[in-house]
Amino acid sequence: MSNTVSGRKYHRNDSSSGASCKVENDLKSQGLSQDIVDKAKKLDQKAITEVFEYYYPKMYRFFCYRARTNADAEDLSSEVFEKVVKSIKRQHGNFEAWLYRIAKNALTDYYRRKAVRKEDAVDTQILEALPQEKEAPGDSFTQEELKSFIGELGEEQQQVILFKFIEGYDNEKIASIMGKSIGAVKALQFRALVALRGIVKSE
Amino acid sequence: MNDENLETILDICVEDLKRGVSFDEVLAKYPAHAEELKSLLTIVSKLESAPKAEPSTNAAYNALVKIGKHLSEQKVFKPRFNLDWFIIPRFAFARVMAVILIVGLVTWTTGTASASALPGDILYPFKLMTEKVTLILTANSEGKTELRLTFSERRMQELLANYRENGVIDKNLIKDMLDEAKLALDGISDLPKEKQPLFYSKVVHFNDFQKDTLQSIQPQVSGAQKTYIDRAIEVCSSRGAWMQKMMKQEKYWPWDESSCCGWK
Numbered sequence: 188m189s190n191t192v193s194g195r196k197y198h199r200n201d202s203s204s205g206a207s208c209k210v211e212n213d214l215k216s217q218g219l220s221q222d223i224v225d226k227a228k229k230l231d232q233k234a235i236t237e238v239f240e241y242y243y244p245k246m247y248r249f250f251c252y253r254a255r256t257n258a259d260a261e262d263l264s265s266e267v268f269e270k271v272v273k274s275i276k277r278q279h280g281n282f283e284a285w286l287y288r289i290a291k292n293a294l295t296d297y298y299r300r301k302a303v304r305k306e307d308a309v310d311t312q313i314l315e316a317l318p319q320e321k322e323a324p325g326d327s328f329t330q331e332e333l334k335s336f337i338g339e340l341g342e343e344q345q346q347v348i349l350f351k352f353i354e355g356y357d358n359e360k361i362a363s364i365m366g367k368s369i370g371a372v373k374a375l376q377f378r379a380l381v382a383l384r385g386i387v388k389s390e
Numbered sequence: 391m392n393d394e395n396l397e398t399i400l401d402i403c404v405e406d407l408k409r410g411v412s413f414d415e416v417l418a419k420y421p422a423h424a425e426e427l428k429s430l431l432t433i434v435s436k437l438e439s440a441p442k443a444e445p446s447t448n449a450a451y452n453a454l455v456k457i458g459k460h461l462s463e464q465k466v467f468k469p470r471f472n473l474d475w476f477i478i479p480r481f482a483f484a485r486v487m488a489v490i491l492i493v494g495l496v497t498w499t500t501g502t503a504s505a506s507a508l509p510g511d512i513l514y515p516f517k518l519m520t521e522k523v524t525l526i527l528t529a530n531s532e533g534k535t536e537l538r539l540t541f542s543e544r545r546m547q548e549l550l551a552n553y554r555e556n557g558v559i560d561k562n563l564i565k566d567m568l569d570e571a572k573l574a575l576d577g578i579s580d581l582p583k584e585k586q587p588l589f590y591s592k593v594v595h596f597n598d599f600q601k602d603t604l605q606s607i608q609p610q611v612s613g614a615q616k617t618y619i620d621r622a623i624e625v626c627s628s629r630g631a632w633m634q635k636m637m638k639q640e641k642y643w644p645w646d647e648s649s650c651c652g653w654k
Contacts (some may be wrong), residue, residue, distance in 0.1 A: 230461060230464060232461060235457065236454070239454060243445065244442075251443045258588055260445075261446070261449035264449070264453060265452065272457050303394065325434065327436050327439040328436045328443070330443055333440055333443075342460075352438050353437070355438075358401070373398060373400075374400045376397070376400070377397040380400070380434065384433050385428060
């Protein structure tokens with residue numbers, strides 16, 4: 188089964204176990220050009236699909252360590268893109284900052300809707316097996332550990348850890364997305380790592 | 391060295407690790423903080439080497455389908471956001487609603503204010519017009535007959551109020567009072583047979599009430615004005631007698647204008 192929203196085939200894998208998103212482009216490593224974003228603002232289907240392919244996995248990771256379940260993270264990611272399509276024509280300024288602002292608001296609404304406190308999100312009783320989970324090396328955190336540890340951090344600390352060490356963004360980019368100075372990002376990073384060290388030790 | 395410097399040092403170490411500098415080399419640069427940095431950089435290393443979570447292909451596919459649907463909807467319903475099709479009709483609708491609201495408000499306010507108006511008042515013509523409109527809008531014969539009696543009663547009250555305030559008997563009000571009562575009587579012939587006796591009875595009692603009221607002010611008036619009152623009492627008397635006779639005989643025929651309601 189395939190979808191051709193952009194003219195590019197997006198294959199559906201009906202065997203959900205262990206399958207990951209196979210996006211057939213090389214934008215992941217390059218980042219999106221402003222030209223594609225501008226075309227997406229004009230509701231160009233191909234450009235919107237490229238934006239989706241580039242940011243959808245990032246959105247998923249933004250949610251998956253903080254939502255109760257992976258299905259919730261997928262729904263939230265989808266919800267973000269529905270909102271993006273609805274309002275992209277009116278978007279101004281930093282596109283990524285705008286996108287993550289939508290994601291952050293969606294997460295806040297999610298917590299409110301589900302009456303889920305952040306602590307609940309890391310309740311190991313409700314953690315489900317991650318279908319995409321890969322075998323972690325001995326000196327790495329597993330997905331479950333990551334979800335558990337990150338969930339115990341504060342909102343901004345979670346964001347800086349995700350952006351810096353999961354997404355690999357540089358300080359300048361993180362600062363522009365979070366609306367902070369580079370110095371503030373470094374400080375947040377330090378406090379987040381110290382907090383994380385404490386959490387890991389206590390486990 | 392304070393925390394601010396440590397934050398910067400940690401960031402430099404993180405960047406060095408990203409560039410591929412070995413763990414030991416990074417720590418060797420800052421021996422005074424090696425122990426502190428080691429534990430933090432271990433966390434960094436574990437974070438960076440952790441496998442990345444990826445959404446399932448099915449979820450991505452479903453999301454893409456939803457986006458495609460939204461895109462097609464936006465294009466299909468584009469005219470909704472066009473000024474010609476969206477804003478202007480809304481303005482037109484708002485204007486119509488505003489006019490209806492203003493007219494309704496003015497009508498209600500004026501109608502309320504004119505309820506106690508007397509002949510000569512600025513609102514009196516509006517009061518009469520409202521009565522006519524009410525009569526036109528009343529569909530059934532029973533309602534029209536009731537309204538005629540109500541209007542006749544109003545003219546009588548206006549006659550009395552005018553007399554109290556100005557000491558004048560208004561001939562036209564007497565005429566209107568008797569005419570409305572006559573029209574109520576005429577209207578009875580349009581009612582169903584079973585309801586006619588009830589309405590005849592109502593009109594008879596109303597006629598008697600008007601006659602009594604006129605008789606109560608008769609001693610107070612004099613001259614030409616007394617003539618009007620006397621003549622009206624005569625009409626009420628002959629009308630009452632005729633209706634009593636009608637009710638006894640249970641006969642229904644058109645009212646004889648010349649014999650019973652000859653008010654000129």
